[in-house]
Amino acid sequence: MSGQARIFSGTGSSYLAEKIAEKFGTPLGDVSSTRFSDGEIGIEFKESIRGNFVFLVQSTFAPADNLLELLLMVDAARRASAYKVICVIPYFGYARQDRKDRPRVAIGSKLVANMITAAGADRVITMDLHAPQIQGYFDIPVDHLDSSAVFIPYIENLNLANLTFAAPDVGSTNRVREVASYFNAEMVICDKHRKRANEIASMTVIGDVAGKDIILVDDICDTGGTLTKAAALLKEKGATSVRAFCTHPVLSGNAFSNIANSVLEELVVCDTIPLREGAPEKLKQITVSGLFATALRNAFENKSIHGLFVHSHNRKR
Secondary structure: OOOOEEEEEOHHHHHHHHHHHHHHOOOEOOEEEEEOOOOOEEEEEOOOOOOOEEEEEOOOOOOOHHHHHHHHHHHHHHHOOOOEEEEEEOOOOOOOOOOOOOOOOOOHHHHHHHHHHHHOOOEEEEEOOOOHHHHHHOOOOEEEEOOHHHHHHHHHHHOOOOEEEEEOOHHHHHHHHHHHHHOOOEEEEEEEEEEEOOEEEEEEEEOOOOOOEEEEEEEEEOOOHHHHHHHHHHHHOOOOEEEEEEEEEOOOOOHHHHHHOOOOOOEEEEOOOOOOOOOOOOEEEEOOHHHHHHHHHHHHOOOOOHHHOHHHOOOOO
16 A cells, blocks of 8 residues: 555535544645635645545535636646545535436536546545436546435434435435335325426425324435425425435525425535525534545545445344
């Protein structure tokens, strides 16, 4: 094995990288991100990384500067003779642009994958891609972590009597089915039809929710429109309580007011994206730093990450 494991952070994810480095057991490395007067980004590693495993922690949420900063960090690390350059991307932006669903549109997630690969990354470690097949857009290894590992213990501690899981749309059914199977619980589906992005035309519930404690599971909460509409519909259908668990808190536009004024008991999210100020009390954030620290350790020591997928074994009986 060559060199040491070194963890560095882009400016957008320093809050999370610090926790990952602490749990990994190494200090966060020193890298400088500066701006020219016109806004152009400059990257410089302030210490030698020659022959080292270099982990670069940066979620690629908006603005696009976060993505560009990551690409520049990869290039700088490669030119500084790092042994391996691993991009740790807790939230992979542009993942919702994963296919050509209309004429004359870009497949943004493929483009981003190409850029990361072209920059010189050797591996990507990410979490809850909007579509798992995005892993195939990369020609380098991708470790795709699952937020169930942190959500399941939280759900277990709720001790809900009549637990039922709900998919807020048809596209979430596979993700929700995995969690529901761990608890041997039933699952329902909220089938939605959109007029356009972030605007829902109609929604129906497939399944019985009367007298049930419902948990909605999704990968992204953007404006909160889908979740809050689904929660209201589930309550109308007789649900006792409705909670939501979403990995990535994009939370744009009127998301905070939508959540605060909803029938949701709580919305639990991960810290893959930092929360802006003014978050409502219903919004709770739990860390994925321990999960990523273990994944980084296993990647460094060339070990499997299979044990990090809680729902794949030890299911409740």
